[in-house]
Amino acid sequence: MTRDIDLDDIRTSVAPPGRQTQSLSVANLDYDERRTMRAWENLLSGASDRDRARSPVRSLIRDSWHRCASGGIDAQQNEAPLRGGRDEVEHLAYLNRELLEAARRSFFTIGRLLEGTGAMLVLADGEGTLIDTVGDERTLRDGMDIHLAIGGKWTEDVVGTNGIGTALWAGEPVFVHAAEHFCAGIKAWTCAGAPVRDPFDGRIIGVVDLSGHPDIFRPHNTALVAAAAREIEKALADQQSEERTRLLEAFITSAPRYRRSDGLMIVDRHGRVIYKANLPRPIEGGFLASFSGAPARRLVELTGADSLEGLVSQLPQEFQTCHVNRLELDGDLRGAALVFPPVAAPSLVPAVNPASTRLNEARAAIVGESPALRAAVDVACRVSQSSDVTSLLIEGETGVGKELFARLLQQGSRSGTSAPFIALNCGAITRELFGSELFGHAPGAFTGASREGKPGVFELANGGVLSLDEIGEMPLDIQPFLLRVLEDRVVTRIGDSRRRPVDVRLVASTNRELKQEVEAGRFRRDLYYRISTVSIRVPPLRERGEDIVLLLDHFNQKIATRMQMEPLVFTPQALDHLMAYHWPGNVRELRNLVEKLHVLSHGGSVGLADLPGEIIRGEGDAHAPASLPATGMGTLEDAERQAIRQVLAAEDGNLSRAARRLGVSRPTLYRKLDQYGIRRGFI
Structure with missing residues (x-):
């Protein structure tokens, strides 16, 4: 490969006018433009394997670069190849008509919101050829210069590392930012692409990509295109279901x-x-x-x-x-x-495991793809299918969805939904009624007891699952009796001598740190170890990253269907604030907000003015700085502005380290930079 590339010209083309090269935090990794360019130069100059091993570039990008270099891609290339004339493009649209139809609604809605943002949304087919583009008019015109337009071919093997081609290769959502592109002429762009899969067989049939100049980069761009891809897949599934019905009707007629x-x-x-x-x-x-x-x-x-x-x-x-x-x-x-022709005996059809089917349905009800959440779901599913584990402890903050994990235990059992599922909130029972609710009582056992007697929740849950929510609220004097029932698997009603065998799987959940409660003497140690044979921590929403966008989309669609109205459309600015918010009420708070917005928003679009004040102001952020360095300036805003500048200067502009030093999240720091007009390129 020739090496007559003018690297200074390339650096100039990467940085927008009036900007210098920058360092910024990208998906929990530090992106440094100068270091990335240097790694690219080393690759093209034939650097040693040792130098490559020390490359600061993400493994996804580094592997893609090596594929491009070994495949003979011209690193000086300024544009993608363009498919033939009008007839070929029209034929391409005809072949992908189902995909285009499925994307029509999403692209129309998102396209209107992108005007003036400097971003464009594109749809490519399974071969990486663009078949639709929408968005900011100026950006669309700029895209034509590099053939980021209908008919452009954007696979890795023809135009190097990019959001479309690399997403096709990886088979998952990816982003490629600025200097991470392989070809010089594309390094002035940032892009995030997500594959679209055929709901029928799971093969990749297209890619949704959000592209623009580097200023449009946001940490959740990848989640946005992934959500758009899922919407297209849902529309495709509806189309396929409708066509299946029509084909069956056509057969009956013919x-x-x-x-x-x-x-x-x-x-x-x-x-x-x-x-x-x-x-x-x-x-x-x-x-x-x-x-x-x-x-x-x-x-x-x-x-x-x-x-x-x-x-x-x-x-x-x-x-x-x-x-x-x-x-x-x-x-x-x-x-x-x-x-x-008719057969003598019916064909053998593989048996379907009803428990596995129910478990998959229950698992699908837990929306999210973050590693911490998926790990918790995996543990719960394994427990549900094991008859050896009789108790499960679920710990997590209020509103994280602990009850969904409790349901997994029932859905995965052999009896499934036919088995009883009894739930009792220990925080909603008076001290005097605890024993009666748990173990039941004999006729007239105490003042106010029913004449017929009453079974407790253990008896009601016999053969199924008993969910004790907020078990940390259980009085100390009741805990030994609960432990005895769990050990002996026998319950005795209050005021009765008859021992009743019970076969119950216990799911205990709490928003407290039970280990701390044990050390403080508020919860029995022996009971803690008995109910925590297997324990699961359900992560709070603030630790689940881009799951916020997935849940937002899930509740938006569900509530819109229930209320028989169109789903809401969130502006990029509104999404920025929703992603940055701490969500002290977790998933429940997000669901309630979406329901409120469906009732109160005007015109179906949600902007900053529609969000509650605490989200606009970023209240509830547990990572907010407790104090800022003294500056001698007159106002708190001046002090905060000066403190941010000082820390950024001390950290050489590295936003990840600056956020940690200030004690704030990265989205909060981005918001402060915009609020005070601090340009990241000039620290």
């Missing part, structure tokens, strides 16, 4: 002589099996068993089958004896029905 004893298989226009029943064993247990292991395979290619004979000729040998019907919708070939 095949009046079909008998219920016949074997039937229906494929869509992509050759994917969308329905099957009563298939012969050689087909069901032979060919399809091997076929299902390769989800990207297609049984038959319908797009080139102009005649029935052409369609039949493409079928595998095992299908040559079946009868084939073309299925047309709106005059187009959209599928085929394959009818097999």
